[in-house]
Amino acid sequence: MTAETLKALRPKWQIINELITPDDLVNFDYFLFSDDDVLVADDFTDSFFAVQQQLGFALAQPARTWRSFTDHEIVRRRPLLRARQTNFVEGGPVVSFRRDLLSLVHPFSLESPMGWGYDLTWPIIARSRDLRIGIIDCVPVDHSLRPRGALYHDQEQLALMSAYLAHRPHVGPGEVRAVIRRFW
Numbered sequence: 001m002t003a004e005t006l007k008a009l010r011p012k013w014q015i016i017n018e019l020i021t022p023d024d025l026v027n028f029d030y031f032l033f034s035d036d037d038v039l040v041a042d043d044f045t046d047s048f049f050a051v052q053q054q055l056g057f058a059l060a061q062p063a064r065t066w067r068s069f070t071d072h073e074i075v076r077r078r079p080l081l082r083a084r085q086t087n088f089v090e091g092g093p094v095v096s097f098r099r100d101l102l103s104l105v106h107p108f109s110l111e112s113p114m115g116w117g118y119d120l121t122w123p124i125i126a127r128s129r130d131l132r133i134g135i136i137d138c139v140p141v142d143h144s145l146r147p148r149g150a151l152y153h154d155q156e157q158l159a160l161m162s163a164y165l166a167h168r169p170h171v172g173p174g175e176v177r178a179v180i181r182r183f184w
Helices: 012-019 044-055 099-105 118-128 154-165
Strands: 030-034 057-064 083-086 094-098 132-141 179-183
Touching (some): 044 083, 044 094, 057 083
Antiparallel strands (some): 083 132
């Protein structure tokens, strides 16, 4: 486990770039990144990785509870489902990469240091390598501790995201909402 205590605000993906070493990409199979404003169950990590591994997801996120803040309806938990294979996995508040996919996207571009737009490019990269991605419903997280945007300015991040996506292939709104397969 790699952790660092920060004394001042810094962009998430810049911090992640600094924490991951080339040796990490050889020595670890999965990488879980989490923001500091989520609530998880005591057995979250073991349960989450077990499902991600069983379903062969190279990129996965836990679904969000119904009281969580969300930007995309697809990330909300579907109570009767174990998981969904999708065309979209959001970059936060919790996201997990299998080593093979992480090695294709790391180091993360700092054109959009908060990561806005990264999650729209990852599905294209995964698809090009025939890697599955998805949302795990049976191990949700509660993302309601702090309102979205409390520590940054939306308009600035949207401008950075637009510039980042302007020269990269990425999924559109229809693909973001699509479910490829449901696991009961």
